[in-house]
Amino acid sequence: xxxxxxxxxxxxxxxxxxxxxxxxxxxxxxxxxxxxxxxxxxxxxxxxxxxxxxxxxxxxxxxxxxxxxxxxxxxxxxxxxxxxxxxxxxxxxxxxxxxxxxxxxxxxxxxxxxxxxxxxxxxxxxxxxxxxxxxxxxxxxxxxxxxxxxxxxxxxxxxxxxxxxxxxxxxxxxxxxxxxxxxxxxxxxxxxxxxxxxxxxxxxxxxxxxxxxxxxxxxxxxxxxxxxxxxxxxxxxxxxxxxxxxxxxxxxxxxxxxxxxxxxxxxxxxxxxxxxxxxxxxxxxxxxxxxxxxxxxxxxxxxxxxxxxxxxxxxxxxxxxxxxxxxxxxxxxxxxxxxxxxxxxxxxxxxxxxxxxxxxxxxxxxxxxxxxxxxxxxxxxxxxxxxxxxxxxxxxxxxxxxxxxxxxxxxxxxxxxxxxxxxxxxxxxxxxxxxxxxxxxxxxxxxxxxxxxxxxxxxxxxxxxxxxxxxxxxxxxxxxxxxxxxxx
Numbered sequence: 001x002x003x004x005x006x007x008x009x010x011x012x013x014x015x016x017x018x019x020x021x022x023x024x025x026x027x028x029x030x031x032x033x034x035x036x037x038x039x040x041x042x043x044x045x046x047x048x049x050x051x052x053x054x055x056x057x058x059x060x061x062x063x064x065x066x067x068x069x070x071x072x073x074x075x076x077x078x079x080x081x082x083x084x085x086x087x088x089x090x091x092x093x094x095x096x097x098x099x100x101x102x103x104x105x106x107x108x109x110x111x112x113x114x115x116x117x118x119x120x121x122x123x124x125x126x127x128x129x130x131x132x133x134x135x136x137x138x139x140x141x142x143x144x145x146x147x148x149x150x151x152x153x154x155x156x157x158x159x160x161x162x163x164x165x166x167x168x169x170x171x172x173x174x175x176x177x178x179x180x181x182x183x184x185x186x187x188x189x190x191x192x193x194x195x196x197x198x199x200x201x202x203x204x205x206x207x208x209x210x211x212x213x214x215x216x217x218x219x220x221x222x223x224x225x226x227x228x229x230x231x232x233x234x235x236x237x238x239x240x241x242x243x244x245x246x247x248x249x250x251x252x253x254x255x256x257x258x259x260x261x262x263x264x265x266x267x268x269x270x271x272x273x274x275x276x277x278x279x280x281x282x283x284x285x286x287x288x289x290x291x292x293x294x295x296x297x298x299x300x301x302x303x304x305x306x307x308x309x310x311x312x313x314x315x316x317x318x319x320x321x322x323x324x325x326x327x328x329x330x331x332x333x334x335x336x337x338x339x340x341x342x343x344x345x346x347x348x349x350x351x352x353x354x355x356x357x358x359x360x361x362x363x364x365x366x367x368x369x370x371x372x373x374x375x376x377x378x379x380x381x382x383x384x385x386x387x388x389x390x391x392x393x394x395x396x397x398x399x400x401x402x403x404x405x406x407x408x409x410x411x412x413x414x415x416x417x418x419x420x421x422x423x424x425x426x427x428x429x430x431x432x433x434x435x436x437x438x439x440x441x442x443x444x445x446x447x448x449x450x451x452x453x454x455x456x457x458x459x460x461x462x463x464x465x466x467x468x469x470x471x472x473x474x475x476x477x478x479x480x481x482x483x484x485x486x487x488x
Contacts, residue, residue, distance in 0.1 A: 001031050001197055002181040004044035005190025010037035016171050016197065021087040021317040022307040022354040030174050033198030035206035038166070041194035045137040045164040046212050048191030053134050053162040057112035063188060064108035064160060070184040071101035077183075078148070082176045083308040086147060087316040087355075088271040090308050096149045099435075103152040103453075106437045110458055111160025125472040132462035134162035135215040135238060139207040141200075141228075143219045144170035144319060145274045147177055153441075153452040154217040154240075159192065161461040166213065167195045168204050172319055200224070208232055215240065215461070219276070221375075222446055240460050241448030242441075244375045245276045245403035248396040249432065250386075250418070251292060252409030253285040260408045261296045264381060267406060267432035269303070269359050272318050273327075273379040277404040277426070277433055280376050282383045283392050289385035296381065297342035297361045305348055305356050317354045318378060324355050327378030330371040331360060334382070339365045344379070367398055375401070389414055393421050402444030406432040425451075 001010050012031035020027050031037075052060075071078065075097050082093045116131040140154045147169060158165050169177040174197045185193050196203050208216055208231045217240040218228055225243045232239055249267060251260050267279035284292045306313035318324045324347075331345045344360035359379035365372055371382050386392045396405055396418075405424040409415060419427040425443040428434065435441060440456035442449065451457055 002195040003041045030197040033196040033203040037196045038206040041166045044191035049164045061108040061112045064104045067184045068101040068104035074183045085173050085175045089313045100148040100152040104156045107156040107160040127469045131465045137213045138163045138165050139213045139216045140167045141218040144172040147173040150219050157458040158461045164192050240450040243448040246399045246401045247404045248281040249279040249406040250392045251284040255408045261299050268381045269379050283386045286385040300359045301343040317356045334369045334371045400446040403447045
């Protein structure tokens, strides 16, 4: 753990083993944190906040740029460790680390751009302005699939806004977060950034319940988000959520099939499908359905599974066996209901160790099947045909989630209808899963309403205060007593 500027085992009496999902070997162990450790970390963060919030924005910006530069300088080490503890291919982790340090660069500059605005007063003798202020101690609960990236999307804007932070990383992937503290946070004032490792009920819940933590930023499942909301509601905490997804991709009849196949495979199988914005439902115009399904199956079947450290690997392992079993269960239920597996869906015999699952392509699926309704979070691409674009939009919207949605087409009329009528936080046209530092990322419906990246991502970590100042300070004719005014 990293608390008040130093590494410590805190009050932990046990450890948590961190496993390489490609080999099932133990990489290292971290302290099994407790509520006492959370309290110590929050106390340190609360103490640091008193000074950190008053540091000039330009000075905080310099420190955030230094975080970014240090991450970049240690990129090779972090990429390797990230590949070992999380499993996705090295090249995908190169992208994650790049996005991590560039997020700090981005918010370093955005955070010193402005702190509020002046607004027109109601009287010539008055001044009105709006101030953006930090909340205080922010609790960041970070998932395992992108442990550095999704941390940076919370931590960088939180710090830029003047907050201090207590981080609870996933118990599956805490090592790169701790290494980040060692190589990139060492110049920050003690207590500004704190990390407590542990399990959700033992550290996450105490963090949410703590009276000195007014804001929680969380990425994860809907069920956990609902649990956090129920704990935070009595204290009226600010909640910043990005929850589950079941993203659709619609393939219009005008596409180049080879291009669309490659795009669908990337969108659905990056990080073995363990991405909140993975394409988990594919809708293909009926005129292309047969050809597209066959070519996608051939393409997916040619991808290479393996250890992410192998440069030839396209798809790495799933994180743990119980996640793999969940995906296998959805496939089995779909097959029992009439779906057909064109390729994949099995454990590769040539990889006896690790939590590998061959990427699968399914046809003959429908919306009565779990695999088309609930988040899969695994390497599966189920395909349905549609008759016309009205039906495609109806199918895309037929979900409780609203994180992202993709469309492959060169027809501008279809593009306009799609981004206007599909209810999702991000709409991708011909380039799925590509983010933009200045473009807000987040969901609608059950995905939660939080936003990361862009100005919106910074504003999430501010409270807004309106200041009304009457400079002259004269007595007003509309004050008490009313009777005197009536008599006059």
